[in-house]
Structures are given as structure tokens and as C-alpha cells.
Amino acid sequence: MSNRSPFIPPSDPSGHGGPVNPLPPVVVALALLLAGIELYFQAGSYGLLGQNGIGARVNAIQDFGFFDTVFEAMRLQGQWPLSHVMRFFTYAFVGGAMTQTVFVIVFLLALGNMVGRHFGQIAVVAIFAISTVAGSLAYGFLVNSEYPLIGGYPGVYGLIGGYTFMLYVGLGQLHQNQMRAFSLIGMLMGIQLLFGVIFGGTADWVADLAGFTAGLITATLMVPGAFRRILERIRKR
Template identity: 50%
Template sequence: MSHPDDQSPVNPLPPVVTALFLLLAGVEAALWLGSQGIVGGPTSVGWRLEAIQRYAFSADIFDWMVATGQWPMEHVIRFVSYLFVHGNFTHALFGGVLLLAMGKMVGEVFSGAATLAIFLCSGAVGALGYAVVLNSAVPLLGSYPGVYGLIGAFTFLLWTRLGAVGAPQARAFSLIGMLVGIQLLFGLIFGGNPDWVADVIGFGTGFCLSFALTPGGWQRIREKIRRQ
């Protein structure tokens, strides 16, 4: 047994969350430093615009792939690559903070592979929904649909715990309700692109995936199917 004094006062982040954050932060650091002319020379000022053009999700490109039946990897990768490209430093900062907070809470219960799958799948399905529902010409970028998928997984954990103690399970959805309400309010006041649609779809994806990806989830599903 380890002595209490030998234990760290700060619980370490799950490795997969640390890796995702470092990737996000590394991309943003390069783009920000380039925009300030600190690295890369004169051409680095346009790095962010180039990254958006190459890696952001585009509904127009998705429509082209569907219409032509061609799915080049350079465009298919946009379903997840957009999660690591942000519009500016503040956009990336809030995305990174939410990723650390929600990733820690989810990653302490789910496996690393499951946490990664929730983040990436929620981002991909959120992008698909963005293209199908809105068909907006504005590119989708930022980690938020993936982070909302982690919020969905966290909501699933709250939902199951409240059910186990007989408490009203609807309380588990108070966080997502508050966040969506804030986004809608800001949208009405300041305008902007309704990319919250991708966030909400990402949340739903993360919540639904949790039924199977939570520890013992597949076993419970199989047992339920057998009972039926």
C-alpha cells in the first residue's frame, strides 16, 4: 500500500485526453505564432486560412462527394480534422478547456479507446448532420461537436446514476439544456453561424454511443436481447 503522502494531490488526466489536448494546442500554437509572424516567415500569416481551406469540414465538398460518388481521403478526413482547427485563439482556448474538463470526467470511467471513439465519432456525425440539416456554405471548424459528444457521455453517466438511486433522471440533461440555451441566446444577440446544430448532434451521438461503450455495455445489451 502506498503512503498517503506519496500520492499526487492532482489526479492525472487520462492519456488519451492529454494526447487530444496536446494535438489541439499544438495546431493552435503553430497557427497563432504564424499569424503573429513569430515563426514561418511572411507566408505564415496565411497559415490559418490555409488550414481552414484544407481541413475544415465543408458541406459543399460533402455534396460534391455524394453527387459524384468520389470519396478522396483528402476530403473524407475533414469529418474529423476540422475538430483540431479553430477560427482564432479564443475559439481554441474555450474548446481546449472544455475538452480537458469533460474528457477527464469521461475518461476516468470509460476506456481510452472508448473516450477517443466518442470524441471522434461525435465530431464526424455532427459534421454529417451539419451538412444534411443546414447545408451551409460556411465551413465547420472547432472541437466543439466532439466535446459535446463527451458531454453526452457524461450526461449518460449522470443519467444512469440518478436512475440507480431513484432520482429524476431528467436532471441529467440540465447541463446540455443550459449550454444550448446560452448558444441560442448569443446567436440571437450577436448573430453568427448556427453551428450549434453540429454540437447538439454530437451530444446525441455521444449519449447513444455510451450505451455500448460504457464498461460492460455490450454485455448488458446482449443480456437484454437474450431476455427479449
């Protein structure tokens, strides 16, 4: 019988290799939805959808992207129409470019597969949705920008948070350095900040970091007693 921790993915060097499992259907469905929307934008940009399709991406950003100005207006007026409230989530399905969508899909397939196999398909949807909303809330409260928040990175970073929790617990069970679990998010944040300094950019990293945090917390709450044990360990330190 294998002594590998159930929280260490087979691809992790700390575990043992295993057969490739099929992707959870919900992960495939999310990836196909993102791919389908992007193909629609691409078809429109090449004029395959007629005159109205040329500005399909711009129109979608206007209709479904998350704008801080819209958020602030709703807060000041105390009115929350559904057409704007849905932006807290729908922005995730409107990519700014094909490359962004491709990277989101790649991360979604890889991380969604790992998280789904350990927590279940409902957990994947919950983590992605909660992290997406957390990202837009953080962007709305902490960022003052005219640029809209678009793309699925906050939701994907939430899955990174779930994966990080899996590694954290698994490394602890193997009596190894648990801080290694945060190496992926540290590397990604470092690259993102470096690119921001060199090439400039928006404050999307705020939404991404919020998504990661939300995913980490959500995954923790899905394991009975895990959150309490982590708090006890922190107090002992």
C-alpha cells in the first residue's frame, strides 16, 4: 500500500507517480465555455460574424467587465441593478486577448484537475466562483482605476490557493517544510510584479492575490477541522 499523502498530487516530486486520470467534467465544461467565447471574439475580429461582430470583444467588455467606476457609483447611490451586480462574476469569461484566455484555460485544466480529484467537482466551481467574486471586490475597494477588470485569472488563482492548501497539508503529513507550498504563488506574483515594473500595467494583481487568498481559505474550510488545527499550530509558534 502506498504511503503517499492524499494531499500530494501524483505529479509532485514528494509523491509517487500514477496513471493519468480523466479531467473532471466541470473543469472541461468551464474550459470549453472560455474557449467558445474566445473563438466567438476571434471570429468577429476576422469579420466572420458580419459588421456587428467586429467589436464583439469591446462590446462584451463594456457589458460584462468589472469597472471600478460602476462599482463606486452603485455604492454611492445605494442601488444594485442585476445588470451591474453580475459583473462581479461575468468579467471572468471575457478575456482581453487570446493569449490571456489560453493561459487561463491551461491553468484551469491543470489546477482544476488536481483540486477536483481531491475535493470534488462542486469544490472546483465553488473555489473558482468565490475567488472570482473576491477578486472583483478587492479590485473595487482597493484599486482606483479606469481600466476594467477582465479575464479569469482571479478564479484560476483561487484554484492555485486550493492547490497550495493541498500541498501545505501534504507536506506537513510528510514532515517536510510546508512553506514550499507557497513557492508557486510566490513565483507567479514575482513575475507579475516584475513585468509590471518593466512594461507597466494595471493593478490586476490585487484581484489575483485576493482570488488566491479566497481559494486558500475556501479549500481550508472544506476539510473538517483543518482551519482549527492550522490556527492552533500558528498559536503554538
